[in-house]
Amino acid sequence: MSDWTRERLHPDYAQSLRVDEMLYDSKTDHQRLKVFENGTFGRVLTLDDVVQTTEGDNFIYHEMLTHVPILAHGAARRVLIIGGGDGGMAREVLRHDSVTHVTMVEIDAGVVEFSKEYLPMLSAGAFDDPRLELVIADGAEFIRRTAGGYDVIIVDSTDPIGPGEVLFTDTFYGHAKRALTTDGILVTQNGVPFMQGGELTNTMGAFRALFSDATCYLATIPTYAGGPMAFGWGTDGPARATPPDVLQGRFDASGIATDYYTPEVHKAAFALPGYVKRLIP
Known part of the structure; x- marks a missing residue:
């Protein structure tokens, strides 16, 4: 197995990649x-052997x-990305011509430079887009002091271990809500619920106290x-009720070609299995 790497994120379950x-x-x-090459997944980035x-x-x-909150909102102009040093999130946000400004806050400048060298296909030129403002700072500190005014905030964090842990706290989410516009949307990555249910439960507890939706x-x-991944969704606006035909119209008007997202997938993604529903307080 010397030509395989084994992920040990979970105590009693593991995956391996050649x-x-x-x-x-x-x-x-x-x-x-x-960073290594794999026949199925191309270049793979792992941290302590976790993909x-x-x-x-x-x-x-x-x-x-990116496309779920931006297209649901319908008029997103200013977007904040917390994390995302590889540039992939900025890449997708900037595909929306309607977005006029993207602030990307990454704690480690080295991650950005590393990704440009070893994973340039992820950013695909996003770092050269004049609409992108790259801020090297702690995301939690930035969100605490920002003047806000963001239509969409995307938290592209690692798992809640080490430096990423602070991005899963009630205080951080409270500051993020303050940084949103009236109908703004906060989305977060919340791990694989079947394997990391507590992560989703904690975030949803905070969201339920902060947002009407x-x-x-x-x-x-x-x-x-370990199963489908969960993305937290919080807003005081009506975005989640956007009708399918309106989503389709916005998607068509954007001219964006996607490999996973469709308006049908968008609506279906909010249909939750019973075990996931039970994790939401």
Whole structure:
């Protein structure tokens, strides 16, 4: 198994990926970062052997965290991304010509430079778009002091371990709500509910206290193993009730070609299985 890497995120379940060619392997005092080639997923980025993103299936994650809130909102001009140093989230947001400004807050400048070198296909030129403002700062501190005015806020965080833990707190979500416009939308990544149910429950508890419309939606991403992934959704506006024909019209007008997102998938993603519903307070 020397040519395989094994993910140990969960105590009693693991997935393995074949390493066809190791492109980067660096271990520091705190973590081990790898980039390798895999026959199915292309370039794979892992942190302590936990998959962060892949060339092959990142489109699902990035399309569903961007197009769902932006098209549901219908008039999003200013978007804030917390995290997302690989540039994939910015790539998808900037495909919307209607978006005039994107603020991307990444805690580590090295992640951006690393991703430009080893995973340039993820950002696909997003870092050169004049609408993108890259801020190197702690996301929790930025959200606390920002003047706000964002129509959509996307939290593209790692799991709630180490530096990413603060992005899953009630205080952070409260500051994020303050940074939204009146009908603004906050979306978050909340792990795989079957394996990480507590993560979703905690976030939804905070969202229910903050927003009149608080729920999650789902998408299946092959390398985030253990079932569909949950994305938190919070807003005080009417966006989730946008009729399918309106979503279709907005999608058609955008001219964006997608590989996962469709208006039909958008509506269906909010239909939750019983075990996920029971995780929402």
